[in-house]
Amino acid sequence: MPQLPAPAYPAEVRARLETDAKEIIARYPGSRSALLPLLHLVQAEEGFVSRTGMAFCAELLELTTAEVTAVATFYSMYRRGPGGEYQVGVCTNTLCAVMGGDAIFDALKEHLGVGNNETTEDGKVTLEHIECNAACDFAPVVMVNWEFFDNQTPQSAKRLVDDLRDGLSVEPTRGAPLCTYKETARILAGFPDERPGAVEATGGAGPASLIGLRLAKGENPRRRVVRPRDAEPRDAGARDAGARDTGPRDAEPQPGSEHLSSHDAPQRTSASDPAHPAGPGHPADPDHTTGPAAEEGE
Incomplete structure (x- = not known):
């Protein structure tokens, strides 16, 4: 059974949308490039991309409804039915x-x-x-x-x-x-957000994402030693010597430290899982005696 034609917008709605659509289309050297913002425009009218909206986009951009539908159904930001506010x-x-x-x-x-x-x-x-x-x-x-x-x-x-x-x-x-x-x-759809506070609003990445940017700019972010859970604080140099570090957990590693992370060197104990420590000759630690004796200096 052939599909019935999509219902048309009321005349006043059609006139308003056409004015906005022509402004959008004028931004692009080729009219079909305006399809994505036009779909947002008709979604702003009904809250979803209806058959009427897709027919409107196809007509103004001289595309087939199949071409418009293919795009509208591909991107998840276009609704295909009514939704919430x-x-x-x-x-x-x-x-x-x-x-x-x-x-x-x-x-x-x-x-x-x-x-x-x-x-x-x-x-x-x-x-x-x-x-x-x-x-x-x-x-x-x-x-x-x-x-x-x-x-x-x-x-x-x-x-x-x-x-x-x-x-x-x-x-x-x-x-x-x-x-x-x-x-x-x-x-x-590309129209200015003129609400109070919208223009001044800023977002931004968090500290973890910005570390790479700071390094690229030649900055030297403060280094932090990563330690196993429940382990007492040590600096990176003292760890290899088996000595305790009485300084704060965030203290800078001593000059000459080779390891900045607990993942850079093998650990003498399974400190991250104290309920199952590795014993002598354990495959994870074949060359070291582990447990309390090792902590006391072997």
């Missing part, structure tokens, strides 16, 4: 997952009574699990309409969605002020 995404990629992202996602599913890509009955929140959003320094991360909420826990995430549903003011950890999903889509 706030898209709450929980990162469940590797680092966020092991830091608690999976627990947050499970807690929100139970708390909201929805599954992945489902919307609460009040139409406020759509929950989804998302892939890495380049914020691993702040794991686990929750995003609301693509704004960051860092270092979350199941409890803080539940408070967050409750505040969203209650209409309370919610401030992202960093970046621009929070706005609705439709407002976000219009910004992604």
Whole structure:
């Protein structure tokens, strides 16, 4: 059975969208390059990319509806059906997952009574699990309409969605002020965000990600000795000599130290697992006597 033509926008909506669409198209040397922002534009109108929106994009860009549909269904930031006012995404990629992202996602599913890509009955929140959003320094991360909420826990995430549903003011950890999903889509279409505080808002990477940048600039970040859990502080030079270090844990290694990490040299004991220390002649330590005798200087 042939598919019926997509319904048209009302005349006043069509006129407004055409004005915005022509502004977008004029930015590009080839009109078809404007397809991605045009899809955000029609998503800003309805909250998702409808058949009407795709037909509108195809007409203005002189593309087939099949070409537009292929793009709209490829990218996850385009919705294919109605959703909530706030898209709450929980990162469940590797680092966020092991830091608690999976627990947050499970807690929100139970708390909201929805599954992945489902919307609460009040139409406020759509929950989804998302892939890495380049914020691993702040794991686990929750995003609301693509704004960051860092270092979350199941409890803080539940408070967050409750505040969203209650209409309370919610401030992202960093970046621009929070706005609705439709407002976000219009910004992604390339129109200026003129809300107070949006222009001045800044994000940024965390300390771990910035170490490489500091090294590239010739800076010398403060070095830190990594030690096994429950081990008493030692500097890098004293470790090889078996001596105790009475200085602070963050003290600078002594000049001439060869090892800046506990992973750079074999350990005499399995200090990271005190319940199962390596014994004499253990395969992990064939050349050393381990245990209390070794700690006392053999």
